[in-house]
Amino acid sequence: MREDKFYIEKVKDGENEYFSFLVKKYQQHLFNVINKTIRDYSVSEDIVQDAFFRAFKSIRNFKSDKPFFPYLLKIAVNCMNDYFDRENRKSVLMENLSQKSKTESHIENVAKVSNLYELIYSLPENEREILLLFYRDGKSIKEIALLFGISANNVKVRLFRARKKLFAMWKKNK
Numbered sequence: 345m346r347e348d349k350f351y352i353e354k355v356k357d358g359e360n361e362y363f364s365f366l367v368k369k370y371q372q373h374l375f376n377v378i379n380k381t382i383r384d385y386s387v388s389e390d391i392v393q394d395a396f397f398r399a400f401k402s403i404r405n406f407k408s409d410k411p412f413f414p415y416l417l418k419i420a421v422n423c424m425n426d427y428f429d430r431e432n433r434k435s436v437l438m439e440n441l442s443q444k445s446k447t448e449s450h451i452e453n454v455a456k457v458s459n460l461y462e463l464i465y466s467l468p469e470n471e472r473e474i475l476l477l478f479y480r481d482g483k484s485i486k487e488i489a490l491l492f493g494i495s496a497n498n499v500k501v502r503l504f505r506a507r508k509k510l511f512a513m514w515k516k517n518k
Contacts, residue, residue, distance in 0.1 A: 348412040355403050363400050370413055371396070373480065378420055381454050391427060395420035411465030417458040424454065463513045471506035478503060 348369075354362035371392065378395075379388035398419050399406075406415060464472055470492075477483040477491070485503075489496045 349408045352403060352406060352408050352412065355400070356408075360400075363403070366399075366412060367396055370416060373413070374416060374420055377417065377454060377457060378424065381424065387427065391420060391423045394423045394426075398423065411462065414458050414462040414465060417454070417461060421454050421458060459517065460514070463510055463517065466513070467506055467509060471502055471509065474499060474502045475506045475510070 348366060351362045351365045374395065375388055375392045378391050379385065382388045382391065395416060399416050402419075406412070464475060467475065474488055474492070477488050478485075483491070485496045485499050488499045492499070
């Protein structure tokens, strides 16, 4: 599988059809993050669609050396904020969520998730991939060992090191 940078550069060069690869790669994961906050399937779909649209429109400003998913997640947080700010949707929001403060804390949590993904993507690639496969994709230690062609104990060691580095970066970033 190619790196996001390849597809982003293709889109920047005017080959817009390559953006669909990024949509396919991140659509479900972004939807899951947003829907945990919104808890409304159709609204979450709208926000994800809007986030991809805005990301596509602003792709020329995106720095290809940065990870794409945290960038996309920040755009989605802005889309959620726009959604909650719209006057005609406030009544729906109040029906779906009992308190506005609860909604604000959900949005704050999504922002924290975005920050966490930025930190994850700053890890070395082998540690980042093992961490994402284990936590995001739900792969077992044995499955990861098979994918990387290493022992299960080696996967455990790399996971431990990645978590340790991530925690240190998280504490430093607070």
